């Protein structure tokens with residue numbers, strides 16, 4: 001199941017959209033499949049991956065973690081070392097480059113926690129495209145560091161004030177914009193979901209992760225027993241697993257957000273959770289967390305990137321066939337894994353990736369010493385300092401924040417350090 005058949009992965013996937021968007025999707029589909037045969041496009045993408053993103057990312061042997069676990073060898077694929085701090089840039093650069101090839105002049109995106117918005121804004125800055133990011137008003141308020149980063153990269157962040165003023169409303173607004181403007185505009189979806197061809201396209205751009213791992217393990221003679229990735233929408237997982245899907249081994253393990261418990265609204269477990277159902281939302285058929293009357297249910301996770309009610313259709317299908325095993329890790333387990341890998345490997349995992357880390361520590365114990373479990377560290381944890389500090393060092397963090405507020409009120413240097421806003425393309 002390397003590619004979909006007519007946009008479907010068994011029972012999941014499809015293109016459930018209004019007629020206007022169908023036209024945009026059909027145009028995108030043929031442009032994407034053409035680009036796969038276009039040597040110039042592939043060369044340009046390879047150059048950006050190398051010099052802009054900083055690929056290939058290293059495959060690190062986690063020696064101390066392996067010793068402390070007592071089982072198989074643990075390796076970490078360091079996607080967090082990619083420019084902008086996570087795997088999302090692999091997809092953003094690919095789609096923005098494709099949009100340019102299609103003659104589009106404007107990029108739009110939706111973002112929840114802001115990570116996809118930041119990656120898209122950065123890719124647009126690099127490739128000289130105008131960028132508008134839709135974000136729920138509630139998220140704009142909660143995620144100021146990422147809003148600041150998007151603006152610094154030259155993007156316009158549009159606060160969405162409809163509905164619950166969060167991610168799903170931002171998606172609706174982005175879809176509306178795309179339907180009205182697709183002649184000059186491309187909509188960059190941030191995970192391996194949405195209507196066809198997005199799941200195929202996002203997986204293809206992210207499969208650079210798995211392709212590198214395949215080469216790196218072959219060169220070093222590493223025998224893989226299991227690959228382990230966290231799973232929000234599923235883009236880092238499917239890209240990491242991609243070259244291994246049609247083989248019988250290794251085990252492919254996707255880790256969902258177990259949150260604070262198994263009750264409805266306490267987690268984001270779409271494959272096995274109590275509120276998990278098949279449904280059609282935002283243009284595709286898959287597994288979603290839905291209420292009894294079919295409304296998208298609320299989710300919960302300490303990691304913003306896994307806190308999403310849907311899952312990519314290919315992951316749902318491969319979960320159903322059993323090729324991908326699904327498990328979950330709780331907030332608590334993720335926080336413990338962040339500390340474990342920081343202290344024992346000197347590597348700071350993003351909270352999302354720490355879910356995969358936590359699951360891999362259990363898997364390592366089940367496999368022999370000459371086999372490996374590889375964790376995809378989808379991102380690095382610098383971005384999580386506002387979430388982890390109040391947990392790890394609550395009193396000190398509070399004192400720090402109050403002191404910072406005072407400093408802002410008092411410090412005349414800050415008020416005097418005004419700077420003209422530099423627009424994209426301005427001579428300096």
Ligand SMILES: *Cc1c(COP(=O)(O)O)cnc(C)c1O
Nearest residue numbers: 191232233234235236305352379
């Ligand atoms: C967004 C994000 C995720 C989740 O997205 P997927 O599409 O499931 O990969 C995981 N890790 C990090 C660091 C992220 O920013």
